[in-house]
Amino acid sequence: xxxxxxxxxxxxxxxxxxxxxxxxxxxxxxxxxxxxxxxxxxxxxxxxxxxxxxxxxxxxxxxxxxxxxxxxxxxxxxxxxxxxxxxxxxxxxxxxxxxxxxxxxxxxxxxxxxxxxxxxxxxxxxxxxxxxxxxxxxxxxxxxxxxxxxxxxxxxxxxxxxxxxxxxxxxxxxxxxxxxxxxxxxxxxxxxxxxxxxxxxxxxxxxxxxxxxxxxxxxxxxxxxxxxxxxxxxxxxxxxxxxxxxxxxxxxxxxxxxxxxx
Amino acid sequence: xxxxxxxxxxxxxxxxxxxxxxxxxxxxxxxxxxxxxxxxxxxxxxxxxxxxxxxxxxxxxxxxxxxxxxxxxxxxxxxxxxxxxxxxxxxxxxxxxxxxxxxxxxxxxxxxxxxxxxxxxxxxxxxxxxxxxxxxxxxxxxxxxxxxxxxxxxxxxxxxxxxxxxxxxxxxxxxxxxxxxxxxxxxxxxxxxxxxxxxxxxxxxxxxxxxxxxxxxxxxxxxxxxxxxxxxxxxxxxxxxxxxxxxxxxxxxxxxxxxxxxxxxxxxxxxxxxxxxx
Numbered sequence: 001x002x003x004x005x006x007x008x009x010x011x012x013x014x015x016x017x018x019x020x021x022x023x024x025x026x027x028x029x030x031x032x033x034x035x036x037x038x039x040x041x042x043x044x045x046x047x048x049x050x051x052x053x054x055x056x057x058x059x060x061x062x063x064x065x066x067x068x069x070x071x072x073x074x075x076x077x078x079x080x081x082x083x084x085x086x087x088x089x090x091x092x093x094x095x096x097x098x099x100x101x102x103x104x105x106x107x108x109x110x111x112x113x114x115x116x117x118x119x120x121x122x123x124x125x126x127x128x129x130x131x132x133x134x135x136x137x138x139x140x141x142x143x144x145x146x147x148x149x150x151x152x153x154x155x156x157x158x159x160x161x162x163x164x165x166x167x168x169x170x171x172x173x174x175x176x177x178x179x180x181x182x183x184x185x186x187x188x189x190x191x192x193x194x195x196x197x198x199x200x201x202x203x204x205x206x207x208x209x210x211x212x213x214x215x216x217x218x219x220x221x222x223x224x225x226x227x228x229x230x231x232x233x234x235x236x237x238x239x240x241x242x243x244x245x246x247x248x249x250x251x252x253x254x255x256x257x258x259x260x261x262x
Numbered sequence: 263x264x265x266x267x268x269x270x271x272x273x274x275x276x277x278x279x280x281x282x283x284x285x286x287x288x289x290x291x292x293x294x295x296x297x298x299x300x301x302x303x304x305x306x307x308x309x310x311x312x313x314x315x316x317x318x319x320x321x322x323x324x325x326x327x328x329x330x331x332x333x334x335x336x337x338x339x340x341x342x343x344x345x346x347x348x349x350x351x352x353x354x355x356x357x358x359x360x361x362x363x364x365x366x367x368x369x370x371x372x373x374x375x376x377x378x379x380x381x382x383x384x385x386x387x388x389x390x391x392x393x394x395x396x397x398x399x400x401x402x403x404x405x406x407x408x409x410x411x412x413x414x415x416x417x418x419x420x421x422x423x424x425x426x427x428x429x430x431x432x433x434x435x436x437x438x439x440x441x442x443x444x445x446x447x448x449x450x451x452x453x454x455x456x457x458x459x460x461x462x463x464x465x466x467x468x469x470x471x472x473x474x475x476x477x478x479x480x481x482x483x484x485x486x487x488x489x490x491x492x493x494x495x496x497x498x499x500x501x502x503x504x505x506x507x508x509x510x511x512x513x514x515x516x517x518x519x520x521x522x523x524x525x526x527x528x529x530x531x532x533x534x535x536x537x538x539x540x
Contacts, residue, residue, distance in 0.1 A: 003478050048478045050400035054471035056445060056485075057464035069458050071447050073474045095397050097300075248462045251429045258433040 019088040024185035028121035030219030047075035051102035060248030125185035147202035309354040333422025337389035360395040399471035417483035440490035
């Protein structure tokens with residue numbers, strides 16, 4: 001599944017992997033775009049798989065004329081070696097009948113590559129929040145037991161809210177039913193989390209409650225939230241925005257308006 | 263999502279709903295139906311006996327140029343300007359069944375055909391006019407490229423698209439369509455005959471699947487996407503592809519001005535469904 005873009009395979013040992021889930025508002029993917037664009041990450045390989053719908057385009061992070069005509073595929077891996085950070089960007093929906101296969105491929109790749117931890121950036125339908133969740137921060141996290149061991153203090157210090165578990169049958173007061181994890185609109189997030197627990201992988205999910213629309217502000221919220229933990233950018237949060245918007249974000253709502261309309 | 267006028271529209275969400283766990287506990291009958299459907303959706307390549315023989319021993323087809331036409335205008339362009347000469351043999355076809363296929367089984371063989379040049383068998387052409395579903399794109403590409411040897415292979419894809427899908431800051435007026443835009447893999451060293459596809463436009467479908475494959479396997483490939491404002495067959499749109507093939511002049515004999523008889527044979531008039539809104 002992973003094909004190196006260089007002549008030798010890159011080494012991911014001791015790296016942190018950040019990846020998005022294709023979820024409501026595409027917030028995780030937008031956040032990852034900001035990371036690759038700002039940190040000037042370089043592409044080290046492709047995820048070549050039949051699980052993702054094919055698409056192709058020129059360099060979405062082009063900054064000058066020279067690097068514009070570089071082909072990019074729907075799933076690619078970028079690294080920033082000095083930060084020991086690797087990022088998997090997914091640009092197309094995962095084929096529904098292949099989502100389980102995709103999760104399995106991901107889990108095996110993560111295990112084989114030796115990442116110290118994986119962070120999944122995701123989102124969930126804002127309209128599914130219960131009364132309690134309507135108040136306060138829209139950000140939540142979930143971690144696998146394997147990652148919890150090493151990060152309990154860090155998470156406590158950050159003051160993050162863990163995603164609440166829900167009753168499997170709301171309204172029924174049957175005490176036998178265990179509350180379960182529920183991430184509506186999160187794509188493969190829940191499945192990936194469950195698989196990682198089963199495989200004892202250190203994985204954290206950072207998600208945001210949001211709705212479809214202009215999700216650029218949501219992307220900034222999520223990436224700043226991640227930055228509070230991983231310290232990817234040195235600037236403190238009070239300073240104005242330091243994240244660079246890539247050129248591929250232009251015309252998100254369509255072409256220019258025909259003058260004949262007026 | 264609420265619109266400007268206050269009505270609430272159900273938006274087709276870009277998100278995929280999480281897997282319903284109950285789906286995993288299918289009974290045997292459901293399993294079997296699912297498996298049968300998957301088998302039916304498999305892409306199958308049918309080659310002529312000559313080609314099958316050369317592929318049987320595990321070797322691949324010698325191929326220096328592979329030209330793929332995706333869409334009716336691209337396919338008809340090749341039919342009119344290239345394939346009319348007696349120099350081409352039909353050597354195979356692909357059968358692709360999905361929810362948009364027409365019921366009659368006999369018709370699928372016309373929708374994805376492979377041709378090889380008689381006096382230069384290393385040039386292969388493929389015309390695809392059928393709909394290849396999202397879950398079949400990767401499979402089609404892998405199966406076709408598995409038959410071709412990759413060394414020094416050059417791939418050219420002609421692909422139809424509509425100008426409605428083209429995003430630009432300045433409004434594209436009707437007079438500028440149809441026009442070409444190109445995308446090429448990292449291994450492509452030539453000079454495309456038109457402008458490169460600007461951000462934030464992307465290519466999807468079979469052309470994207472082929473480009474992805476070529477990029478990952480370091481095969482030289484270029485896609486020429488034609489943006490047209492006409493839905494259906496149109497001779498002006500077809501002519502737009504000419505510059506893309508003149509580049510291949512050495513390998514392919516291009517008939518620059520086909521006779522009107524030939525044109526008439528291939529360009530059907532679009533049926534007028536209703537005169538009410540001309």
